[in-house]
Amino acid sequence: MKVSQVGEFGLIHKLAGLVGRGHKASTPAWDNLVLGIGDDAAAWRNEPGLTLATTDCLIEGVHFTRTTIGWRDLGWKALAVNLSDIAAMGGSPRYALVTLALPADTEELAAEELYAGMAELANKHGVAIAGGDTSVAPAVLINLAVTGVAGEHLLTRSGARPGELVAVTGYPGMSAAGWRLLKEGRDFPSEASPLLTAFRRPVPRLAEGRILVESGVKTAIDVSDGLAADLGHICEASKAGAIVEVDRVPVHPTACTMFGAEAVQMALGGGEDYELLFTAPAEIITRVQEISACPVTVIGKMTGEHPGRVRLVEETGKSGHISGRGWQHFVSL
């Protein structure tokens, strides 16, 4: 059945059922929720500390196409990219508001699948989907606004100091590699699946963000525009420079096998990785590496030269500045 046959209120009723409290375990978000989906606004009791809030949207034809991602994964990803922002502040997520805009001929089941994918990730992190808005639209659009809680010690972009090391979680570039395979639509071997998953179901580094805070890290960003560009954001906000040793940037073996030297470019500029990029003194990074379940790799250091700029250095001795302006919307690259 199409959403045009179910109608807006019928659809909201169905979707609310999919993400409602139900038999979910007790979590701070659910326990403090006073009013969820179904009134003019959601209402909750505040927890001690600071409130965090972020918003991010995925638009058909811009961030995805219907052949590159399924509805369930799209729901997961729409929430994941927002949770990643909460992770990059060192916080814990709490509530999500969902704006879902769909063409009138969308199948109702598609919307249900999307919400099921979103609920799957929400439940993993105790997030309560507390409200939203639905509309017809010429293309699929999902916007989420997510809140979180944090203590007084936040991870920001502006705290990096010359002499600190630069490190990154996981393997940047995997998502860009997956996106490339999907866009080209070519047959890919089963080994490619981690790359496709990195694009379709990114994992927000929430546990790692909290480890950073507990270990005394002050500066972090999540890699959404691309590693070099996001390091550029840290440099601009911190009024410092950075040197990246290109040969130390961790490339996933599958990306390396399938794309060779291009995999390194993807790691530096691909974007949508949702890994955490952070700076700290060496001893703090060692502590993080000991505690963190996911790989943490040192890739360079902060400097006092060329404030706002990132310098890439290769083993061959070749080097170059990049402007720190990688992927950005509106600009044709």
Next chain:
Amino acid sequence: MKVSQVGEFGLIHKLAGLVGRGHKASTPAWDNLVLGIGDDAAAWRNEPGLTLATTDCLIEGVHFTRTTIGWRDLGWKALAVNLSDIAAMGGSPRYALVTLALPADTEELAAEELYAGMAELANKHGVAIAGGDTSVAPAVLINLAVTGVAGEHLLTRSGARPGELVAVTGYPGMSAAGWRLLKEGRDFPSEASPLLTAFRRPVPRLAEGRILVESGVKTAIDVSDGLAADLGHICEASKAGAIVEVDRVPVHPTACTMFGAEAVQMALGGGEDYELLFTAPAEIITRVQEISACPVTVIGKMTGEHPGRVRLVEETGKSGHISGRGWQHFVSL
């Protein structure tokens, strides 16, 4: 200059300047803001009481066209429709997160005008625009997520009881009348301007929402789908029926002059009014009428019959049920 020439980061920088703290007066939102636009998430200190949160989007071709509303008014309206939800809970607004999706050939000045309109209304109510997301898109889309604060006593949809009176602020139907004039594109006399303004620059009834709470009202909704439909939402949530005396529904004189009997239909079913519709015992409504600066009109009463349904009664004695399902997205009416 087009936004494609300015680029995403250049645009964000410009827009952030338009809505930043600047020389704004001290307000609870600005005073408690720890991190605004420019990091992965906004952060603020909590105030006592409950947090409210709502999200609403405006989409080109669905909610507006570029000939029916200018950029500045569009910015105002995108915030107003969200503030109206906070008003309908009896709260005070605090922070807004803005998702702005634009075709790449949009003029940068258009985006600036839009933000200026949003900032104009934000400043009136001490709202801090604390973050957002920007993207290219096939059509203009603005989504806002807005938070607010409230005490333990909220206005909800579910508190209406048989015997209570039903009242509404202002003149519903004005926005629908304005929208009709704009869509038809016909020449209209200067007297029509209140109708156009009602569509383009709706006024969120924030002061009135707080008066309702202080006066002891428990049940309210803002009129976005249409008066009868929104009363239907109260009836469903409260498991009660309602009778509306059609001849008591306040129609704006200009709408009456220009549209005659159709103006009454617009008042009942037009939508996008952002007036407050509420129920309460007679003595409480009298108190609200005495305090409120805007007109408050009793239009009917709640009953124990036909739970979930609204009955419209005319002076002639004619009556009929409506399903309470007025304007809804996805359905062709």
